[in-house]
Amino acid sequence: MSYLCIVIKTKGNINSPTEYKMTKMIKFTKMHGAGNDYIYVDTTKYPIESPEKLSVAWSAPHTGIGSDGLVLIGSSDKADFNMRIFNADGSEAKMCGNASRCIGKYLYEYGLTSKTAVTLDTLSGIKVLKLHVEDGRVDTVTVDMGIPADMQEQTVEACGRPFTGTTVSMGNPHLVIFVDDIKEIDLENIGPKLENHPLFPGRINVEFAQVLENGKIRMRVWERGSGITQACGTGACATAVAAALTGRAGRTSDIIMDGGTLTIEWDEKNGHVMMTGGAVRVFDGEIEIR
Numbered sequence: 001m002s003y004l005c006i007v008i009k010t011k012g013n014i015n016s017p018t019e020y021k022m023t024k025m026i027k028f029t030k031m032h033g034a035g036n037d038y039i040y041v042d043t044t045k046y047p048i049e050s051p052e053k054l055s056v057a058w059s060a061p062h063t064g065i066g067s068d069g070l071v072l073i074g075s076s077d078k079a080d081f082n083m084r085i086f087n088a089d090g091s092e093a094k095m096c097g098n099a100s101r102c103i104g105k106y107l108y109e110y111g112l113t114s115k116t117a118v119t120l121d122t123l124s125g126i127k128v129l130k131l132h133v134e135d136g137r138v139d140t141v142t143v144d145m146g147i148p149a150d151m152q153e154q155t156v157e158a159c160g161r162p163f164t165g166t167t168v169s170m171g172n173p174h175l176v177i178f179v180d181d182i183k184e185i186d187l188e189n190i191g192p193k194l195e196n197h198p199l200f201p202g203r204i205n206v207e208f209a210q211v212l213e214n215g216k217i218r219m220r221v222w223e224r225g226s227g228i229t230q231a232c233g234t235g236a237c238a239t240a241v242a243a244a245l246t247g248r249a250g251r252t253s254d255i256i257m258d259g260g261t262l263t264i265e266w267d268e269k270n271g272h273v274m275m276t277g278g279a280v281r282v283f284d285g286e287i288e289i290r
């Protein structure tokens with residue numbers, strides 16, 4: 001009886017932990033608000049260790065899932081739930097308007113809540129979401145974005161010319177610049193120079209806006225940490241506040257962005273900014289973490 005004996009030479013003991021890279025599957029949901037798309041993970045089920053690194057890897061269009069960043073939904077002892085948001089470059093932001101609406105949809109439609117008023121703990125404080133439910137679906141959400149801050153006129157030199165705008169914080173910083181013709185703005189070139197200008201040591205989100213004949217406002221955004229996005233919820237709020245502050249509009253504005261329109265109301269009585277807009281679930285998926 002002959003035996004064939006095969007010896008497989010390995011480096012060291014193949015059972016040692018270093019040889020076996022532990023991998024785990026993470027379920028995620030891809031969603032967008034006015035085209036501002038993020039990857040959403042329920043970290044109560046799928047805890048994430050290095051969100052900064054994963055946001056960069058997963059946001060990549062060709063080698064990852066492709067998105068403007070990563071949003072983690074977690075538990076909170078101060079509110080119904082917690083939100084953390086990471087830009088495509090891995091930087092963590094304090095607030096995301098479009099993501100907060102999508103989280104409202106996610107929580108209700110995935111059965112994590114049956115409430116239509118949900119509190120969300122963020123790095124810029126607790127936000128209140130009002131879910132507009134129809135036939136068991138949430139397609140529109142109104143978010144109380146709180147009170148705008150740090151409003152001041154600012155002139156910044158970039159690309160050989162001055163840009164005068166209004167800074168507004170919605171928990172995250174924005175520079176809103178009104179122009180006569182938004183089509184003239186080379187956002188790809190100007191955006192990063194303003195985002196990274198030394199005047200803004202924490203960098204800044206940049207919005208160019210044009211008031212239209214019908215009183216609506218057309219806005220395009222270069223987001224800190226993500227570049228040009230289809231829409232920016234906090235940016236739409238900052239734009240509406242800047243328009244009201246500078247007498248270009250009233251306290252309610254429709255902000256028309258590349259990916260969709262948000263309605264912003266700056267309440268005269270309590271100073272809060274209310275943002276209303278859509279939330280869309282694109283697909284569910286799972287991805288391996290090595």
Ligand SMILES: N[C@H](CCC[C@H](N)C(=O)O)C(=O)O
Pocket residue numbers: 036085087092093094095096097098099172173205223224225226229231232233234235
């Ligand atoms: N890029 C922003 C975070 C995302 C905000 C935006 N996507 C929104 O909908 O508000 C920042 O670094 O402050």
